[in-house]
Amino acid sequence: MKYLLLISLKSFRNRKASVGLSIAAILVSVVLFTGVLYVRAEAKQWFVQTISGTDLIVGARSGPVNLLLYAVFRIGDATNNISWQSYRDIADDPEVAWTIPLSLGDSHRGYRVLGTNLDYFKYLRYGNKQPLELAQGLVFHDLYDAVIGAEVADALHYKLGQEIVLAHGAGKISFVQHADKPFRVVGILKRTGTPVDRTVHVSLEAIEAIHVDWQSGMPAPGQHIDAEAARQRDLSPKLITAFLLGMHSKIATFQMQRTINEYPDEPLLAILPGVALAQLWQVMAVMENILQVIAGFVVLTGMTGLLITLLSTLNERRREMAVLRSVGAGPKQIFFLFVFEAFWIAAAACSGAVFVLYALLALARPAVQSATGVALLIQPLAPLQWLLLGAVIVLASLLGLVPGVIAYRHALHDGLTMRV
């Protein structure tokens, strides 16, 4: 057996080109599949990490997933705003422990600007109920103060005291700038691995101030009010986009959700983050499944390539088989030679794939972090990934049975006759 393994290994090494190609085909397919599994796990992790300790998310009436995405993940836009009165009314309910108002709609060089108040820094939790922490500086106090996330600071090389100009709208390139009312960076938050890292935080009053001379989404012609003059205006917020809410007692959460959803003065929607996340998984499940099916087919394609390689060498290896027969190899051993070969190929491809996967992760890490704020974890393979690797090796070895059986028959029939 030991020598049979040696012979199989040497024979396999001798056909580097064809064997290399089938290794490459399987390697790519395994990288794709394990990559899909990795991304799926990471994405879920990221979504779950981002929101913690919030009992309800409240916004204008739309879909729960939509509300979750724009309020928490800064993905997409709100369909409507909610009035300050409704917000205050709910926030003042004795059952409510805390609220965080959120006002979205502006941006700075592609990063979302969030108008909020100091409760944001006090009550917002992420990951395992961790609070936000400042890496440098302070939270905003002046009207034109801004607190930026770690990724904004890193990517744009901003330091404390940096002057920034906000743009209207959420696009990466905006033609309408609030250039007349520049802000000053007073604080930089520690990295959280959540959308907070990619957010510029200002006060709700500041959002009012930069739009004080605007009408229906445009600068009102001939009505310019400069930064200092704006301070004198009434800057109390009139509209917000959404708010997060924490209850004194979790038991009252459902009651509060119902109260908000039946709010008489304005159509509102309150969602439980966990339930909305579950709905989001359902939406994502379709994509995940499509990706997995594609990855599965790619693996099958790689396997077919392996089978083709093994079968195509059968004929040219008949001489080799006759020599082995002459020195005592039985048809069974000839059979195992082919199964071993399929095993080597799959094993080589799988170990190569793990290496390539980690190499790609390491390479993609900085880019993914700056684009999404997600810090990819270089972690050991998940059980599901191990299972996949095992399945590939087992499946390949099973495929090796096909040329194995054919070679077995050849060996029985050809014997010592060279059929060249």
Added chain:
Amino acid sequence: MNKVPVVQLHDIEFRWTRRAPLLLRIPRFQLERGEHLFLLGPSGSGKSTLINLLAGIVRPNCGEVRLLDQPLSQWRGARRDRFRVDHIGLIFQQFNLLPYLSVLENTLLPCWFSARRRDHAARQCSIEQQAHALLSGLGLSDELLHQPVTALSVGQQQRVAVARALIGKPELIIADEPTSALDADTRDSFIKLLFEHAEDSTIIFVSHDRALAPLFHRSVSITELNTVDRG
């Protein structure tokens, strides 16, 4: 023991499948220990079938093949495979060597598959040293030992095949047209080397070239042995 013939065939009949035509019928054939037999076998005479029968690859439909007084043709496949490598050295017409093994590894192949051959080869020294000695005795220089076999000439390859057939002293050497790819000069020296190193082993040398017959103790034509009428 010494008196027992190395090969005994009794009333052999062989056909590939039950309905296929009869290929081979040999009422009686015997080969004594140490004998060098020249087996004249033109193509189509049932030569390959006879070799496969003698080597235990196939079994006769009727009759018995006895090798070294063992009922080879009655055994199961795996036992015949083991017997083959233990007691028979085979040399083919050409392409004897596995291209992915070195000259030395090719020579050692029977020792990998047979403990008996390994033990015999390792009697005085290691099997590698034994292979080494055989190869240099056959005129293959040391620097060739670790070269890929594809770098060797056909004549050199056939000498490696002889070394492989002889290592571990199998009782029977079967050579199937080993010289047909060689020119006349190398052919004669090849046969001389084979005899010289085979010592007291029994040799069956199959060839279509009658000119070689005088070099052997005995010469038989397969067409004489095989009583199937080929019309």
